[in-house]
Amino acid sequence: MLQVGLIGAGYFSRFHIDAWQRLHEVNLLAIAETDESRREILASELPEIKLYGSAEDLLSENQLDILDIATPPSAHRTILRDAVNGVKMIVCQKPFCVSLSEAEEIAEMVKGSKSTLVIHENFRFQPWYRKIKSIICSGELGEVLQAQFRLRPGDGAGVDAYFDRQPYFRNMKRFLIHETGIHWIDVFRFLFGIPQTIYGDLRRLNPEISGEDAGYFIFGYADGQRAVFDGNRLLDHSADNHRLTMGEFVVEGTKATITLNGDAELFLRNRGEKEGQKIDYDIGLKGFGGDCVFNFQKHIADFCLGRGELENSVENYLPNLVLENLIYESALTGRRCRVEM
Template sequence: MTLRVGLLGLGYFAQFHQEAWGRIDGADLVASADADPGKQADHRSLAGLLGERLDIVDIATPPHTHADAIRAALRARPRAVICQKPFCISLEDATAVTDEAEATDVALIVHENFRFQPWFRALKSALPRLGRIMQITFRLRPGDGRGPDAYLARQPYFRAMPRFLIHETGIHYLDVFRYLLGDPDGIYADLRRLNPSIRGEDAGLVVLDYGSGARAVLDGNRLADHPSDDTRRTFGELLAEGEDGTIELTGDGALTFRQHGSQTRETLLAAATWLGFAGDSVHAFQTHVVAALTRGGVLETTARDYLATMRLVELAYASAEAKARLPVEH
């Protein structure tokens, strides 16, 4: 069975959705919709798109449109609705549409592709080699936030976001940490704005703590870069440290393991050039959805599960304001 897919929105990031759907067996992108007459869309409205008898509605429009688009898609009863992040305009908004989706037989899935980057999948498989995990640190260093023209060329709406680093970008890594280590017990955040040309924060530190003694640290700075020919391949560097060894991610996408006390590094994932976005993670995510819908399996980023990641975002901002560690309720 081939799933019929409709794409709502043809903005900057939707190009990666569109290209990836064209390479997935078992899915066929049959139509697109965008209100902008300058876009090469098949329809100018969601109503027109939903008339295509779709199995999957893929929403890649701005957050303020998400709730209404999801509700309209749910009424059309596709098998699944995929929604880009930021998921809706608030946690309350996202919770409401999640509740409504669960009252139907339509799967609501958030397009969270970072956990599908190949280095994070390989790291998850290799974590047992570390023994007791002490800390996982990701240093976010895309180097794209400098100067008065920051973000204008690619995603100019970044500049006006009152919450930026954690709400727009850091949420990916909070989700990755949940994927790797599970839900934390506490959170501490220290956030700041370095570029006066934008409205929101663009640097900061977020620490998640676990009852096991492990820590997950997001050290983010959008003005600084890291050594890579493409800083948007991995967006930064990672170090996972355990009692038995360390695993390191470098900007070329290579993942290596070093046993404690050794100077020798074993390659877990070789450096490579990938199609698509960030290790072809959009393709990997969409392939996962198709496989789960057609062959069975657990969907990883359902709307209900993603609400836990969104709650971490809210707690990060609350922690930064309070200048204190806050507990995470389970």
């Protein structure tokens, strides 16, 4: 059994807890949470798990195979410095650290240690993106020329935006891209690779928050392909659950087009045809976002048990942060940026 410790018990950590508990070769041994009221709730709901008021106490009193860090970015550096060399596998939630320079500092520290650091970027593990990737690789679409994701969660309007779920969103100076768009930076990389150019256009629509909550970025590729992220957190889309896919996606090729709707249904329309055919696949309706947290954490457990290759190691993930910075630079200057990596 892999022994797991979790640091942070905020809103999203409940998905981490659920996923670890559903993995048969994993034991969620301990949780650290600084908020006493949250610890009291955990004590009543999960009496079998050891609870701590600090990350330091959890790390000093337990031998862990995996440390799962589910805290806001401002806490990452301190926890990682304490954990490196003491835990073989460390998983850290995104957004990773507070800046690219801090993330690079941590990556360099981990490079010379006994630990492996992986960033908890789970959207590429959503089943619809895995299915789209397999169809692209099969050649069924022909040459992919265009892709566009329209982010429309509909949760960012009004004076109370984000209070119910993740109130710290309101004070993030960089929001739409740093917190949310980073998912599609990674998804675009997963599906299409690293772009050659980036253009960004960002704006703030809700005056009650600090950062941008709407905008675009465009990835340009050497063969002329374009991948477009069109995000607006105030607007919604057609879906029973607006947080399942968080929007709609279209991938267009010379032979066929794939469409993802808000209910996670995939349709493939061959060129020249009027109607698309529904693609049969397991959407995965447990947990969050097609059970992507479970899929990701299973991926980590499998790797620790000697099964499979590792995705989203810190070395592999750092280019996402470089691309993020270029989006903000482009939005600030109004110019298209060239990607050098």
